[in-house]
Amino acid sequence: MIKIENLSKKYHSKGNSVLALDEVSLSIEKGEFISIVGPSGSGKTTLLLCMGGLIHPSVGKVNIDGASIYDMGIKERAAFRLRNLGFVFQTFNLIPYLTALENVQIPLSLAGNNNGNQTERATQLLEKLGLGDRLNHKPRELSIGQQQRVAIARALANNPKIILADEPTGNLDPNTTNETVTYLNLLNQTGITVVMVTHNPGVAERAQRTLRLVDGRLAG
Amino acid sequence: MNLRKIILKELLERKKQFLTSFIAILLGVIVIVAVKSVSNSSEKAIAIQLDNLGANILVLPQTTTIDNYFAADINAPEMPEEYVERIANSTIKGVDNMSPKLSARMNIGEHSFVLTGILPKNELASKPIWQTSGFADPGLQAACDPNNIMNTSHGYEDPKLQRKVIDSLGEYDCITGSDVASKLNLKEGSPLEINGTEFKVASILPQTGTVDDGRIFIHLRTAQKILGKKGVINAIEIMGCCSAISEGLLGNLRNILPDTKITTINHIVQTQVETNHTMAKFSVIFLIIIILVGGISIGNYMWSNVEERKKEIGSLLAIGASPKDIYYIFIGKALILGVIGGVTGYVLGTLGGMILGPRIAGVKVLPVPLLFVWAVLIAVGVSVIASYFPARRAAKIDPALILQEI
Numbered sequence: 001m002i003k004i005e006n007l008s009k010k011y012h013s014k015g016n017s018v019l020a021l022d023e024v025s026l027s028i029e030k031g032e033f034i035s036i037v038g039p040s041g042s043g044k045t046t047l048l049l050c051m052g053g054l055i056h057p058s059v060g061k062v063n064i065d066g067a068s069i070y071d072m073g074i075k076e077r078a079a080f081r082l083r084n085l086g087f088v089f090q091t092f093n094l095i096p097y098l099t100a101l102e103n104v105q106i107p108l109s110l111a112g113n114n115n116g117n118q119t120e121r122a123t124q125l126l127e128k129l130g131l132g133d134r135l136n137h138k139p140r141e142l143s144i145g146q147q148q149r150v151a152i153a154r155a156l157a158n159n160p161k162i163i164l165a166d167e168p169t170g171n172l173d174p175n176t177t178n179e180t181v182t183y184l185n186l187l188n189q190t191g192i193t194v195v196m197v198t199h200n201p202g203v204a205e206r207a208q209r210t211l212r213l214v215d216g217r218l219a220g
Numbered sequence: 221m222n223l224r225k226i227i228l229k230e231l232l233e234r235k236k237q238f239l240t241s242f243i244a245i246l247l248g249v250i251v252i253v254a255v256k257s258v259s260n261s262s263e264k265a266i267a268i269q270l271d272n273l274g275a276n277i278l279v280l281p282q283t284t285t286i287d288n289y290f291a292a293d294i295n296a297p298e299m300p301e302e303y304v305e306r307i308a309n310s311t312i313k314g315v316d317n318m319s320p321k322l323s324a325r326m327n328i329g330e331h332s333f334v335l336t337g338i339l340p341k342n343e344l345a346s347k348p349i350w351q352t353s354g355f356a357d358p359g360l361q362a363a364c365d366p367n368n369i370m371n372t373s374h375g376y377e378d379p380k381l382q383r384k385v386i387d388s389l390g391e392y393d394c395i396t397g398s399d400v401a402s403k404l405n406l407k408e409g410s411p412l413e414i415n416g417t418e419f420k421v422a423s424i425l426p427q428t429g430t431v432d433d434g435r436i437f438i439h440l441r442t443a444q445k446i447l448g449k450k451g452v453i454n455a456i457e458i459m460g461c462c463s464a465i466s467e468g469l470l471g472n473l474r475n476i477l478p479d480t481k482i483t484t485i486n487h488i489v490q491t492q493v494e495t496n497h498t499m500a501k502f503s504v505i506f507l508i509i510i511i512l513v514g515g516i517s518i519g520n521y522m523w524s525n526v527e528e529r530k531k532e533i534g535s536l537l538a539i540g541a542s543p544k545d546i547y548y549i550f551i552g553k554a555l556i557l558g559v560i561g562g563v564t565g566y567v568l569g570t571l572g573g574m575i576l577g578p579r580i581a582g583v584k585v586l587p588v589p590l591l592f593v594w595a596v597l598i599a600v601g602v603s604v605i606a607s608y609f610p611a612r613r614a615a616k617i618d619p620a621l622i623l624q625e626i
Contacts, residue, residue, distance in 0.1 A: 046620070054538055055620035075542050082540025093535035097233035098226070105221035107539045118221055154539070 002028040002051060002162065002193070007060035009046050009216075020046040021057070022216040028195060030161070033188040035207035036197045043216040044197040045166055051195060052085055052164045053077045064162070082111050086155030090167035092147045094139040100126060100150045101135040107157040125153040129183065145176035152183055163187060165196040169203050181206050223545060227552045230529075237521060242561055244517035245603060248510025249565025249595050250572060252503055256594075257573030259499035261585040279303065279456040279473065280481045296323070298452040299480060301444075304339075306476050307456070314469045317459035322443050322452065323435075328414065331403045334435045335414065337443020337453075340389040389439050393422040397433040414438070415446045431582075510598065515606040518557065522550060522610035526617075534619040543615035550614050554607035558600030566595035 009021040020043040028034055036044045049055040050062055053069040062069050064084065069077055094103045104122035113121070126135055129149040139147050148168065155163055165184065169177040181203055188194045188208075196207060204210050212219045231238050281297035304320045322337040389395070394414070396406055401424040406412060410421045419438060427433055444450045460469050473482050526533070533546055570587045577585030 049620045052538065055618070075544070078537070078540055078542040081538070085540075087535075087538045089535070089538075091531075093531055093538075095226070095532055095535070097229050098221075102221050102225075102229075106226075106536070109221045109223075110540050110545065115221065158540075 001030050001063075001065060002026075002195070003061075003063040004047075004051070005061045005063070007047070007050060007062065008058050009043070009050060009055065010058045020216050021050070023060070024213075024216070024218055025060075026211065026218060028193060030193055031188070031191050032209060033185065033194045033207045034196065035204040035210045036195065036213060037199060037201070037204045037210055038213035038219075040199070042213040044213050046216075047213065048164050048166050048195060048197050051162075052087060053081050082107060082158060084161050086158070086160035086163045088148075088151050088155050088163060088165040088168045090170035092139070092151040092171075094147055094150055094154070096139055099136045099138055100131060100142065100146075100153075103139070103150055104153045104157055107154060111158050121157065122153070125156055126150070129153050144172060145179060148172060148176065148180055149183070152180070152187075156187070160192065162193045162195065165194065167197055167199070169198065169200060177203060223548050224552065227549055227556065230549075231553065231556065234525075237525065238557070241514075241518045241521040242557060245510065245514040245557065245561035245599050246565050246568070248506065248514045248602075249562055249599050250569040251506045252510060252598070253566050253569025253591050253595050254572040254576065255499055255503050255506060256591055257570055257585050257588055258577045258580065258583065259503070260588050260591075261573070261577055261583045262499070264583075276484060277458040277460045277470070277473070278483050279307075279458065279477060280483070281454070282479050282481050284454070284481060296454055298322070298449065298454055301440075301451050301453045303477055303480065304453070304456060307458075307473070310472075310476055312469065312472045312476070314460050315458055319457040320440060320453045321455045321457065322440060322447065322449060323454050324443075324447050324449075326415065328404060328412075331400075332434075333400050334431065335443060335447070336435050336437050337440035337447075338389070338437050339440045389422065389437070390420075391439055391442050392417070392419050393439070394419040395423050395425060395437040396421055397425050397435045398427040399433040400436055412436075417442070417446050507598070511602055514599075515602050517606075518554065518603050519606035519610065522554065522607040523613075525553075526550065526610045526614040529614075530617060533614055533617050537617070537619040546615040546617070547611050550607055550611035551604060554603040554611070555600060558603030559596060561603065562596035562599030563592075565599060566592045569595070 004024060004026050007021055007024045008019065011018045011020055022043075024043075024047060036047060038044050046055065050057050051064075053062070053072075056070055064080075067080065069080060072080060094100075095106070098106070101119070101122050104125055105118040108118040108121055123132075123135060126132060126149075129152060131146060131149055131153070134142060134146060134150075139150070142150065148171075152168075155165075163184065168184070169180050172180060177200070184194050184196065185206065194207070196203070198204050279299075281299040283297045301320060304318065307315060307318060320339055324335050325332060326335050327333075394412060396404075396412070400406065401421075404412065406421050406424065408421055408423055412419045412421055414436065425432065440453070444452070458473075470482055470484065474480075536546065537543075570585075570591070573585040574587075577583050
């Protein structure tokens with residue numbers, strides 16, 4: 001369960017400050033599929049990154065399964081992310097000089113798996129996502145949809161409890177968008193909590209619940 | 221997959237960028253290793269040369285330099301052989317051995333050698349001074365008492381000095397250095413034609429690592445005849461009693477040979493020490509250059525690399541990498557750069573020294589293993605220090621700023 005209490009985040013830049021999140025409180029139950037929508041600059045990504053332990057809030061708390069992640073040290077929080085969270089990004093953020101298999105192996109390696117286990121698990125995940133014949137291809141040799149599937153496989157590598165997806169369909173065509181959301185739905189059906197930021201209403205509708213952010217506040 | 225593999229894969233992916241920094245550090249290490257190898261070998265060679273010289277005083281024509289003497293310059297000035305007589309017939313005390321020499325560079329086949337005419341002991345022994353000093357005795361009992369506390373040299377008890385004295389040498393006998401023998405495929409008893417005159421190889425000297433390896437020693441009279449330089453010599457090597465040197469032997473020699481240059485081994489050593497000091501200064505200058513140019517180049521490369529890989533770093537942090545892992549990636553890369561630069565620099569620098577040493581400094585350069593350690597330490601040190609701040613910046617990157625895409 002994700003519990004957010006009075007979360008505010010203020011960015012400071014060149015003497016100006018911008019309030020990206022303004023006292024947001026919400027709860028997400030285990031196994032939910034949530035979409036977060038809102039106009040550009042409304043604080044969607046900031047909220048997602050705060051949930052992922054990647055951005056320290058100015059005020060407020062983020063509890064995941066009872067653990068207050070910002071009370072942890074940097075190293076401890078990194079280990080927490082490694083064990084519990086999986087990220088999917090709009091531009092996939094695959095490492096360009098590594099193959100699909102190696103990209104999926106990274107989180108497994110960081111979690112301390114040996115090379116044999118890494119290869120077995122990464123191959124299994126990529127085959128499940130229909131990329132069994134693309135294991136040794138680098139991202140530039142894959143289609144956009146295939147790259148996103150590699151990113152999903154990477155997010156799933158360490159059996160996370162939560163998937164945080166930041167505009168996962170933002171760069172995809174309608175077919176691939178449908179395919180990606182279907183994968184997220186399937187993952188959700190296995191018990192994984194999915195929190196997805198999107199500006200696509202059609203995609204947002206496929207989540208169980210939609211949260212709308214406007215000017216850093218939850219609306220409605 | 222592990223962090224090491226990530227470092228290597230990234231290096232291979234961006235080879236050109238890596239190459240620029242690599243060359244900067246490589247060139248620095250090559251120059252340092254080459255200069256140090258040459259100076260090191262030069263120091264050793266001079267030590268061996270002086271050791272093998274078997275004399276502690278050199279009498280040379282006024283306009284000759286030490287370099288002329290060792291290089292057996294074809295245009296080296298000469299002096300009358302009568303000077304030997306002058307010393308032998310004088311009442312100067314402390315001259316325990318004397319060896320007049322006439323040297324000239326000449327070609328045999330495709331090879332260039334130094335022909336050196338010497339007077340064997342049996343001829344010198346006929347001079348009055350040797351008879352009175354005891355030089356002619358088989359045991360080489362010197363007038364210089366080794367037990368004298370003023371005498372800091374080993375005197376005649378030093379076998380290296382003794383071996384320089386050649387008992388006898390036939391008119392058409394020759395003694396060759398090891399390089400001469402190997403290049404001309406000579407053995408004891410082999411015939412050898414020099415300037416149309418046939419000689420017999422009486423013996424072959426063991427390798428010394430000095431110019432003596434490339435010398436052919438023949439009788440002084442024969443050398444004067446075939447070189448057309450009757451009655452002249454290039455140098456007189458003298459074994460002087462150390463206490464006598466301190467008591468004014470050099471001044472006495474200068475009095476009877478005013479138009480000559482009389483120098484002691486200390487003077488020769490001093491020249492070489494100054495040369496080696498100059499080379500040491502060069503090494504320091506190159507060390508500063510490598511630190512500045514190599515360090516700036518690597519630092520700049522690493523800084524650009526961090527900027528270029530911000531998104532990748534953000535992704536790794538999001539996935540679960542810790543800032544320490546990011547440090548490891550960049551410092552590990554600097555380590556690889558330093559180790560490869562140091563090892564390659566040592567190998568190429570040593571090869572460079574081996575090729576250029578004989579041409580520049582006239583010495584045979586051998587690899588110096590200690591320089592390997594220094595080359596790697598310097599290259600790794602410069603590389604890691606230059607990469608420290610870029611690595612720290614990478615580790616402190618805020619993934620949120622990098623990953624915000626909307």
